[in-house]
Amino acid sequence: MKTRLILTACASALLLGLPAAAFAESAAPATVTAAAQGGVAVPPLGFTKRVLANGMEVYTARDASTSNVTVQVWYRVGSKDDPAGRSGFAHLFEHLLFKATKNMPSETFDRLTEDVGGMNNAFTADDVTAYYEVVPANHLQRILFAEADRMGSLVVDEATFVSERDVVKEEYRQRILASPYGRLFGLFTPETIYQDHPYRRPGIGSIEELNASTLDDVLRFHATYYRPDNAMLIVAGNFDQAQLDAWVDEYFAPLKRPATPMPVNDLKEPEPTGPRTATYYAPNVPLPAVVLAWNTVAYRDADRAALTVLDGVLSTGESSRLYRSLVYDKQIAASIGSNPDFAQQAGNLTAYAIMADGQSPEAGKAALEAEIARLRDAPITSAELSEAKNELVANALRGRESIDDRATTLGMALIMTGDATAADREIAEIQAVTAADIQRVARRYLTPQRQITINYLPADDEHPASVQKMNVDAPVTVAELAPAGPVAVLLPEAERARLPQPGAEVAPATPAVADFRLANGMRVLVAPTEGLPLVSARLNFNAGSANDPAGKPGVAAMTAGLLTQGTKTKSAPEIATAIEQLGANIGAGSGADFTNIYANAPKDVFGRSLSLMADLVRNPAFAAEELERQQSQTLDGLRVALSQPGSIAAQSVGRVIYGDAPYGAPGGGTLTSVPAITREDVAAFHAARYRPSQATIVFSGAVTPAEARELAQAAFGDWRDPSSAAPGPVAKAGPALPPRIVVIDQPGAGQAAVTAAIRGIKRADADYFPLTLGNTLLGGGFSSRLNQEIRIKRGLSYGARSSVGAQQDVGVFTASTQTKNETATEVADLILAEVGKLGTAPATEAELAPRRAALIGGFGRSLETVDGLGGLVANLALYDLPMSDLADYAGKVRSVTPQQVEAAFAEHLPTDRASLVIVGDASKFIDALRAKYPNVEVIPLTDLNLNSAALR
Structure with missing residues (x-):
């Protein structure tokens, strides 16, 4: 199901289960509790507001059901405020704000968050830059101190500035250049839609303008925008209100409101004067694409609600008009989508199609235009209207599970409207939309005269790659920024304000898990929670890609994918419609070892959702025409994946480590295996491996063990195993193979993907926890050793990570990153060096203590959502681990x-067993790599054969 950024869906109420506190300006309207499905109410946002004398707004909401707290600081400055000639500057500055202050050395925020079991991050959008942390509640005071310190005394030196600018350039290469559609959606679409407004510049900027920025620009930008009267502090979670107010007064109230005004930036985008068309070309575009766009309205406009529901009808789910027409019926598109982008000062709606193999943008344009015309020419049906509303309101409910999402809801409302009750009103506004409203806004905005058409095609000798538009004017100039003022420096340690000490720990609670079996052998696990009326179910089978028939990778994935594409009594469109009318999430997928079928729905419709899920599992039709559709869509997806360095590397690693063993084959299949899958293949796989005695279903959320037993019995109690014996075990990993150094040459690749891989362990291995903890130190977070060496110290990547990769049989450990092609060999050396250190010298207790906290904190955050909790319980069951491990995890x-x-790294992950897989433009690194590894194998991407252990 498509995720959309609307206030009520991206986050949730600040106060759950308690009366909403009165808002100082206006009370939240009672209508926000309008029920989804007629039985489940979406709680209103509850918050208190006060304004400090320096102008900073403070919003707080207490939730004693969690052991955590989130602190968020939202600044009213975004990429639209980038000075002329400095596109990408607000985003670059976001990175720099994680560095030093006068009282805190660089990277202290990671010590205060990751190292105590929390997390921190930030984002930059057109109109806002926001910073947020989630930490155990006893660390609240320390985070408030830190946020106030970086608002008032940012410290950046030249070396730090240059290093972080290099990181942002690698992020640009990864998001824009290495992604086949990064240029289309990140550069060309906004620059074509907007003619005058600064929204036409990409938030990430350009390499040229990033290089043009200076340290003085940074200091002036901070002085201009990072001030208390331009900020909003939002705190939600488990805290004492009086104590919180005192801490806010202590740390934030002393910050001075500058006398200098902020630059004026309120440019109006002109009304379109006629249709426009643009065509762009880019390297490594596997399938052509077309985008249709229309200028619409700013966020606070009254027509936004109708346009939001219109977008739901247009492209949300497999029953949507675009999916049904372009993907399902005509089969001319590999994927479709639409997006209603409402910002502070302007807005647009886009509809796009990435074409199926052999199809043209012209065909996509005609089909998209036909569906838009239908919205103008006739009202949508009452069923479509109800379905779109139900999905939006159900997503609002799901968005009210975690404290950080609740705070984000409030922040978005404040940035977009200046009104903290806007998110609550949005639910009522969506519920009030009529079919006539949708037709009216379609006729008003989505007209041929206002249409912008963007064609996106592969570059060739005749059509060289299109370049990003540069020298774009903007309302704000560098000259208008405030003077930098005195330059802050890190104080000597003896002179720094001391960080507050943590308070008493608030321990996360794990629910007792009920465990029983139905008469047919199906295991039922129940993890009940209090709070929102949401229920999740996960049905798992021992049936993964490692069980694919020999020579036919992709059968398990295809079987799972076809479950939602028709049963003995329902067609694929009827199933999609039923799911979306319920506001449910129902689907299936397979991994190496298991297949998972899931359902998540509001409690009042969960019984019907589970019945539908059971029908999909028990009575799939596997119709020939649906198999053909799935094969076509899968092949188009593979073509897109095989244009991206990181995805190519991920699909190739299995063959390097496992060769012809079952784990070696790509789980999603290959360009040659997918077309060879027959209906008999998937039907036989389902008949052999989807049986109740081999299944486990996990319920989590607002459900009691008694209710779960009744639900499971009704849905699955009369299901029986087939008479044939269940298939026996498979040697999934095969024998260990010698290490290899493999380069897959992708000329013109925007980056190189570098992966080190070592045959690892089983999930049940006694060394699982030592390796997991060591891996967290190595590559499990921003402050991990890999990220420190590759990103923070050298600016060679946007991020580096590693994974233990434990499975039922021996899994594969990987450490990976993406970097510019020229530094691929250097990065490979750095990865192997860091992996080797963990097996040759003990980490210090000072290093491991924060990594323990990181694991335990991540575990605690998973407990906050019904799907997160259900996933934890399901994973224990899948690997035959005791349910007591849930409570024993910490x-x-x-x-x-x-x-x-x-000892675990020395035994299981010595680097002399490591293989390297590097995907990129080999001409830029092969000489340096060959000097170190004379036996390197170079495989042109055009020769890559994922069906073969040799990869040729």
Whole structure:
């Protein structure tokens, strides 16, 4: 299901289960509790507001059901405020704000968050830059101190500035240049839609303008926009209100409101004067694409609600008009979508199609225009209207599970409208939309005279790659920024304000898990929670891609994908419509070891959702025409994946480590195996491996064990195993193979993907926790060793990570990143060096303690959502681990010693067993790599054969 950024869907109420506090300006309207499905109410946002004397707004909401707290600071400055000649500057500045202050050395925010089991991050959008942390509640005071310190005393030196600018350039290469459609959606679409407004510049900027920025620009930007009267502080979670107010007064109230005004930036985008068309070309475009766009309205406009519901009808889910027409019926598009982008000062709606293999943008344009014309020419049906509303309101409910999402809802409302009740009113506004409203806005905005058409095609000798538009004017200039003022420096340690000490720990609670079986052998696990009326179910089978028939990778994935494409009594469109009318999320997928079928729905419709899920599992039709559709869509997806360095590397690693063993084959199939899958293949796979005695279903959320038993019995109680015996075990990993150094040459690649891989362990191995803890130190977060060496110290990547990769049989450990092609060899050396250190020298207790906290904190955050909790329980069941491990998780992590980590890495992950897979433009790094590895294998991408252990 498509995720959309609307206030009520991206986040949730600040106060759950308690009366909403009165808002100082106006009370939240009672209508926001309008029920989804007629039985489940979406709680209104509850918050209190006060304004400090320096102009900073403070919003707080207490939720004692969690052991965490979120702190968010939202600044009213975004990429639209980038000075002329400095596109990407607000985003670059976001990166720099994680560096030093006068009282805190660089990277202190990671010490205060990751190292205590929390997290931190930030984002930059057109109109806002926001910083947020989630930490155990006893660390609230420390985060408030830190946020106030970086608002008032940012410290950036030249070396730090240059290094982080290099990181942003790698992010640009990864998001824009290495992605086949990065240029289309990140550069060309906004610059074509907007003619005058600064929204036409990409938020990430350009390499040229990033290089033009200076340290003085940074200091002046901070002085201009990072001030208390341009900021909003939002705190939600488990805290004492009086104590919080005192801390806010202590740390934020002393910050001075500058006397200098902020630059004026309120440019009006002109009304379109006629249709426009643009065509762009780019390298490594596997399938052509077309985008239709129309200028619409700013966020606070009254027509936004109708346009939001219109977008739901147009492209949300497989029953949407665009999917039904272009993907399902005509089969001319590999994927479709639409997006209503409402910002502070202007807005647009786009509809796009990435064409199927052999199809043209002209065909996509005609089909998209036909569907838009239908919206103008006749009202939508009452069923379509109800379905779109139900999905939006159900998503609003799902968005009210975690404290950070609730705070984000409030922040978006404030940025877009200046009104904290806007998010609550949005639910009522959506419910009030009529079919006539949708037809009216379609006729008003989505007209041929206002239409912008963007064609996107592969570059060739005749059509060289299109270049990003440069030298774009903007309302704000560097000259208008405030003077930098005195330059802040990191104080000597003895002179720094001391960080507050943490308070008493608030421990996360894990629910007791009920465990029983139905008469047919199906295992039922129930993890009940209090709070929102949401229920999740996960039905798992021992049936993964490692069980694919020999020579036919992709059968397990195809079987799972076809479950929603027709049963004995329902067609694929009827299933899609039923799911979306319920506001449910129902689907299926397969991994290497297991297949998972899931359902998530509001409680009042969960019984019907589970019945539908059971019908999909028990009575699939596997119709020939649906198989053909799925094969076509899968092949188009593979073509897109095989244009991206990171995806190519990920699909190739299995063959390098496992060769012809079952784990070696790509789980989604290959360009040659997918067309060879027959209906008999998927039907036989389903008949052999989808059986109740081999299944586990996990319920989580607003459901009791008694209710779960009744639900499971009604849906699955009369299901019986087939008479044939269940298939026996498979040797999934095969024998260990010698290490290889493999380069897959992709000329013109925007970056190189570098992956080191080592045959690892089973999930049930006794060293799982030592390796998991060591891996968290190595590549499990921003402050991990890999990220420190590759991103923070050298600016060679946007991020580096690693994974233990434990599975039922011996899994594969990987450490990976993407970097510019020229530094691929250097980065490979850095990865192997860091992996090797963990097996040759013990980590210090000071290093491991924060990594333990990171694991335990991530575990605690998973407990906040019904799907997160259900996933934890399901994983224990899948690997035959005791349910007591849920409550014992923190203890198992805390008991790991540095010596156990070193011994586990030395035994299981020595670097002399490591293979390297590098995908990129080999002409830019092969000489340096060959000097180190004379036996390197170079495989042109055009020769890559994922069906073969040799990859040729």
